[in-house]
Amino acid sequence: MFHPVGYAPAYLRVSEVIRGRILRRELQEGEALPTETELARQFEVNRSTVREALRKLESNGLLGRRRGGKRLYVTRPTRESVGGGLSQALALHRARVVDVWEALQAVQPGIAAAAAERRSVQALAALEAAARRFAEGTSGRDEAVNEVAAYFDALAEAGANPVFSLLNEPMLRLLRPSLAVIIDRVPQARGRIEAAQSAIVAAVRARDAKTAAEWMARHVRDFRRGYEVAGIPLSTEVGDALGGAAGVS
Amino acid sequence: MFHPVGYAPAYLRVSEVIRGRILRRELQEGEALPTETELARQFEVNRSTVREALRKLESNGLLGRRRGGKRLYVTRPTRESVGGGLSQALALHRARVVDVWEALQAVQPGIAAAAAERRSVQALAALEAAARRFAEGTSGRDEAVNEVAAYFDALAEAGANPVFSLLNEPMLRLLRPSLAVIIDRVPQARGRIEAAQSAIVAAVRARDAKTAAEWMARHVRDFRRGYEVAGIPLSTEVGDALGGAAGVS
């Protein structure tokens, strides 16, 4: 019958006002925020309150600091910050490798198709470079995993669709540990990945969306085989590795 | 030759420690956090510092408050909190409706297929209920939009894949405003949506993944037609409506 009466502490109201300003682009990316003291003066709250508001925006990725800098600048959430939040949420929702794999299966062919349709010359070059780096097989397992991720990223980037780019990140992040295991344990993994990558690159170069999507679908199915061969149960929860090295010790 | 020497302010270190504890499930969901004073004592920092750390975790959705409550509890990020962050990021990355639509096109058929394969009896009932609510056509434009979103949510839920559930939210949120325009301007929109929904429901009931995916693909393609008929440019940036009513006035 009645709606709960709304109340919000000052630190929340302050952060919402600033957030709104950023989303409405009244505060533009790269612009420096006023100093904490100045904000406190304008909002007529204490500096501690302002600081709490800033911390919220900071972890949303809307504010950031230039390396070693002191002032806060308006930034837009990076792939990393968005991906971090999302993969953290997925880990807490007990997502399993099979769940992430299934999502990959759904999304990646579309990404490959988009890349084939719209890739620019530069994006194609970047994609080819990523494939080459993996193909060189510089031995290290962790480097290899990074290169696979970089390849997927380059592909999403070539699709020129920010939604794809942002969705890509968390899935790759979550699969990283298990992918490392596959590369370690399945001898033919590198070869198969390399083959798929170069086939997809070729399709993207030829702007052949259909073939790109098909190869990608095959590629993703292959990952599932990889899990089975490597003896990783599909019901393993992802993100067991998270939380340890989340950033600062 | 040398890595930049790491330094992190105390509020960050504190929040990372707590975050790690949560991700490692040493702090379980639903558990109450110690009081701020107690945390300050244990971490040997000031209460203000602890509060800044808590604000960060709060906006990550890892901590929350029970309605009207005072204490903080460990929570896992809800679809809303994750979706909010993601759609905010997408808005700032200037994602356009066509980008979101493309992602929808990639993901939704997979979701429908997963739902068909794994739906439980309850999930099916929820999906049918959602479809019925929309079909009743209770007139209001905004209610209709909500019901469409609820339908997609129910479908993702039926897929029993947390990745799908979490990815669904932000896309729907971003499409909401334009969907409202479509329903307003395109007379036959309701009918077509209703037809697609019931076809998909039927396929899900019959556990026919292929048909479910095909109908969903058609359904999503239809949305694109809707945009064109409604005269919404596909290059419209999503989230122009965001930022205004982000929460608190």
Add this chain to the structure above:
DNA sequence: GGCATGATATTGTCCGACAATCCGACAGGC
């Protein structure tokens, strides 16, 4: 022009304080 230098501004952190209010217990009335 580029670079050392010093003054200034700003952040990170602390301390102490107080009002509001949530919580739990407790008593009283229907």
Add this chain to the structure above:
DNA sequence: GCCTGTCGGATTGTCGGACAATATCATGCC
């Protein structure tokens, strides 16, 4: 028995002030 009113304690939200460390910037020097 259950609901309501009361009350003390605990906890959060907010404030003011303080200070060390250091990023920033204008200055002067080569």
